[in-house]
Amino acid sequence: MGDRIELDVPARPEYLSLIRAIVTMIASTGSKLPDPRIEDLRLAVTEACANAIDAERRKPEAQRMPIVLRCDLESDLVAVEVHDEAGGFDPDALVPHPPVTKPDRLKFERGLGIPLMRELTDHLEFRREGGGTTVRIEISAHLRTA
């Protein structure tokens, strides 16, 4: 078993840059991921946390909960789970975007985050947990070709 680090972070956008800085330091301290993969992790975790923060922000302020990050560290694999308590979310219900060659593609200003996360990660999983959603992001040390 590798090391596990857990963090509770207030569900506020201004903490995203702090989350990125901490996750980057955790991954570079506790694994041997090369820099380009740490970059992928940094972006994928930001996307997951932004979705979690958005979901929490739709609740009345008094009911908002912190988002929870669990980082599991192996030498050649980092898994980060991002959990919110903001109800369920069905990623399969997302409408796929038209191809970028179609003029209609520019109608889509939102919903770019999950396709981006799928491209960046070795494994991406959404599951219902407690009163909300957990997103699991796995990034291995192996370089991916875009």
Add this chain to the structure above:
Amino acid sequence: MDLGLAVREEGGWTVLAVSGEIDIATAPSLREKLHALLADDRRNLVVDLDDVGFLDSTALGVLVGVLKRARTEGGELRIVTTQPRVRKVFEITRLDSAFDLCSTVEDAVRGTRE
């Protein structure tokens, strides 16, 4: 942390040099600035992302929205970046085919696409 947003004119184009990290915390100020420029009749825009250390899908959404509005009004939006990490975000979302990605502001103003 706030975004740095510096506006200048170059060769008939309005150049917005952005510095900092663009995510859901800071994207609203970028959107506001770009829409204010369009409202001020500055329809040919260059967004210089060379000093941007991080950009997520929210930033792409803002740029797509502004590109669409600029083109509707007869203008254009070009992006400057040499940073591989920023370029990669455009490439994996395949938005590199929707935007003119340029290496320098001079190239963007001249219309030299890579």
